[in-house]
Amino acid sequence: MSMKQVDMVFPESGPDRALAAEIFKIARDDGRRALGLESMGILTAYDIPVVKTxxxxxxxxxxxxxxxxxxxxxxxxxxxxxxxxxxxxxxxxxxxxxxxxxxxxxxxxxxxxxxxxxxxxxxxxxxxMLSGGREVIIGMIRDPTFGPMLMFGLGGVYVEILKDVRFAIAPVNEKEAREMVTGIKAYPLLAGARGAKPSDIDALVDAILRVSRLVCDFPGIEEFEINPLMVLEEGKGAFAVDMRLTLKKNW
Missing domain, CATH: 3.30.1490.20 (ATP-grasp fold, A domain)
Structure with a gap:
């Protein structure tokens, strides 16, 4: 699998909202509110790199x-x-x-x-199998008062055990997205503690920005989660391994 480095800004053409909208339409027509990895095209539409599946x-x-x-x-x-x-x-x-x-x-x-x-x-x-990376999670739950609440933390089983996460109200800018990453207690693990090679922090920030854009573009997304997002060494990117989302009723 080729490892591409993601850009820190959206391309001039922006995300492919039409592709994402079509995936959501198909789900609604089928009467489905819960979408899983079969809908990875939503991430592709927003230029979030995904593991070959x-x-x-x-x-x-x-x-x-x-x-x-x-x-x-x-x-x-x-x-x-x-x-x-x-x-x-x-x-x-x-x-x-x-x-x-x-x-x-x-x-x-x-x-x-x-x-x-x-x-x-x-x-x-x-x-x-991806080796040498760390698992993180990017999630969102739509609060009835504050709107889309983004969440970032270590992924896999650690998110439930350690509960070491940061929240922010979407949309977020680059500074806010970076603070989500650097603000978790486990950030030294991502930064390269004890001589380990640092993770690709820029790729994480970019992924958060893209998720922020996605959940703001589609208010019908009630809950969203990429878990895990595998972040590789600095310069090698981050790749979604699994995802799930829930659509609002009657959206």
Whole structure:
């Protein structure tokens, strides 16, 4: 996978609002309020880099998708009823070959219904393993009084355990976005504590600015979350690995 460095400003053409609007329209026409990684096109429309993702609904498709993505890879279940995939064993990491992909498919298809009988398994997403980065989260909840409240913190399981996050009311400017990043207690980890290489802070700031623009452009977004956003070393960018959002009723 190529690693591109993102720009600190929007291109002159701006985000592709029409593309995002079309994705939202399709969801509304289908009667869906909850959107997951299948709607990564929304991020693409706003120039937020995403990890290459191929979807598969059968074991045969999973094998073909794995060949397209390349090994090692990550395999995750897709289900509207499952927000936290790790809680139900819906993630397999560092799969190395076709046999491991087949085994992971069969194990998840057998075990997940036991843990979540209500869950409809729509398929699986296949992504390359990213190494050397740190997981962060960018989220938004629309407050009835203040409007869209942006949130930033360490991602993955850490956001719930450490609760080390910063909030800001959208829209935010570059200074405010940078303060969100530098303001968390764990910022030294991103800045390169104890001789570690610093993370790409500029890419994080850019991603926050783009999310701010997105949630302001579409007031029908009730909740939004990129978790994790994998931030790589300085100059190598940050890439959305998973996302979910909820639309307002009757929007």
């Amino acid at each position: 191929v979807f598969a609904s059968t074991e045969e498709e999973a094998v073909k998708a794995a060949d397209e993505v390349g090994y090692p890879l990550v395999m995750k279940v897709i289900s509207p009823q499952i927000s936290h995939k790790s809680d139900v064993g819906g993630i397999r990491l560092s799969l190395q070959n076709e046999d491991e992909v087949k085994a992971a498919y069969r194990e998840m298809m057998e075990s997940i219904p036991d843990k979540r009988p209500d869950a409809v398994i729509e398929g699986f997403q296949m992504q390359p």
